[in-house]
Amino acid sequence: MVFAMALPSGQMPEFHPTIMSLPVMAIVLVPWILIILIKTLPKGPTIKGVPGSFFDLFCCGAGTKYHFVFGKSAHYFHSLHQSYGNIARFAPGQATTNTLKGLRNIYGAGTGKGSAFLKTSFYKGISRRNIFTASDPVYHATVRKLFGPSMTPGAMQAHGNVILECTQRLHGVINATLEKTRTISLNRLLYCHSVDTVSEVLLGKSLGCLKRGKPYFWTEQLSRIFFWATIREQFAGSGVPTLIKLMLRYLIRKGVRSRAEQARMRLINEQLIAPHNRRDIMVEVMERANTSELDVPEIAENFSAIMLAGFHTTQNALCATIYFVLTHPEANARLVAELQAAFASPDDVSGHVAEGLPYLNAVITESLRLYPPVPLGGPRVSPGAYVDGTYIPAGTEICTSLFALHHNPEYFNEPYEFIPERWTEPGSTDKKEAVQPFLVGSRSCVAKYFAKQMMQLTLASFFMEYEAEYVGPVKDWQRESRCYAFWEVPDLKLKLQRRQY
Ligand code: HEM
Secondary structure: OHHHHHOOOOOOOOOOHHHHHHHHHHHHHHHHHHHHHHHOOOOOOOOOOOOEOHHHHHOOOHHHHHHHHOOEHHHHHHHHHHHHOOEEEEEOOEEEEOOHHHHHHHHOOOOOOOOOOEEOHHHHHOOOOOOOOOOOHHHHHHHHHHHHHHHOHHHHHOOHHHHHHHHHHHHHHHHHHHOOOOEEEOHHHHHHHHHHHHHHHHHOOOOOHHHHOOOOOOOOHHHHHHHHHHHHHHOOOOOHHHHHHHHHHHHHOOOHHHHHHHHHHHHHHHHHHOOOOOOOHHHHHHHHHHHOOOOHHHHHHHHHHHHHHHHHHHHHHHHHHHHHHHOOHHHHHHHHHHHHHHOOOHHHOOHHHHOOOHHHHHHHHHHHHHOOOOOOOOOEEOOOEEEOOEEEOOOOEEEEOHHHHHOOOOOOOOOOOOOHHHHOOOOOOOOHHHOOOOOOOOOOOOOHHHHHHHHHHHHHHHHHHEEEEEOOOOOOOOOOOEEEOEEEOOOOEEEEEEOOO
16 A cells, blocks of 8 residues: 555556565575585595595585586586596595596405495485495395306306397387388387396396387386485485475375385286296396395395396497497498398397407497496495595595596597597507496496397397488587486487398
């Protein structure tokens, strides 16, 4: 009423929500941001004498938090190494290294008490105790002993034909689509292929995502779980994780995570009692189970963890390799020539020939170098030890950024270029051991040979079957990918045509 009288027109003044809300925002948000900053000040031991950016060291790791949240952590860590050298801090008590020696010091340190660099609490935020999340070396060794023998190169050979059948199903779906259009985005199809193949080899049952035309909601959960685990880790103690948890649980998607877990465990428990018509990995593991200290629910939990770890990683690697080959016409021509000299037709592709093809394996390794599916390497707690000549105090965190290691100019000529020849030319001076996309040591990828075989067979069959052209918008695959533990892969849009044999 007072306002109305003050205005000549006698109307009420307009309500400007932005002007009105600014003081409110200031009153509510500024103290909250201050509390977050104070709460996220480092509480544990700090690393001294290792450089890092001002924002990270004196503003509660603000630079790192920003880049994590916006999916740019891999590039950010690389830029820290470019600015501050081979060991750089990204928070007062956390450091990253980009050297081979650093990698070996951290991940190859063994499992002995007091000498091992154990997994950090970050992994506990991902799921229950299993092969991937456990930090206890004794428990971890028990699980590796049970599953490891079924994933050696020799053991994996028995699954080559199953992987090829999965690849044929992928081609069946692509060919059906080609009857309607020549332009196809392969991201989702390759994701479904990865899910179906991993579940088929591991559990003896394909999840049928390709047939269904889309993945199940629970197969796609992992990247989100990793994202929130990262946020939790970055903002630990500030109240942000609790707020997010409450929002997720009560406001947005009640119980999604537990439904995902139930769906996954139901599948595994069904397969544990179902008859199997071939010797898949589950059959082999359950034959050994009576010699293991793990009970059946724990074995089931580990099947779940191993299966999930295989979905995004292999899809990331397959998409990137196809992109790099197709955007490098000479590499494409060389690869196709090698494949056509080795196989008479796509149906002729076989595991034992594909594993010996130098150029095929060179394009795979070069893609894994440029675009490691796990770009940061896992965070570890220092036992109090030297990493590449620098003392990292006990209780502080250290990791090797695989993306930065793979782009380290000390090891690679033209580190940003896709040059498969660096793996085939005897005169190449590049340091080959510096490419370790599966990590090294006791916590390296248990399914390394599975992943390699799947890539060899899927890619050999694909390039034999199709003449392809990349027609998507992406000019720089790495820059245009977001990274949250794995990559969020850009659009792999291709124009495809079946080859005639
Ligand atoms: C190109 C594909 C793949 C790459 C580059 C890759 C890379 C890695 C890396 C870097 C780690 C260590 C992660 C850490 O310490 O935080 C890891 C661990 C692991 N990976 Fe893979 N992976 C791939 C495919 C797969 C597949 C297909 C599976 C399963 C079918 C799998 C299962 C696992 C498991 C269970 C672990 C934990 C091993 C342990 O701690 O003993 N990975 N992988």
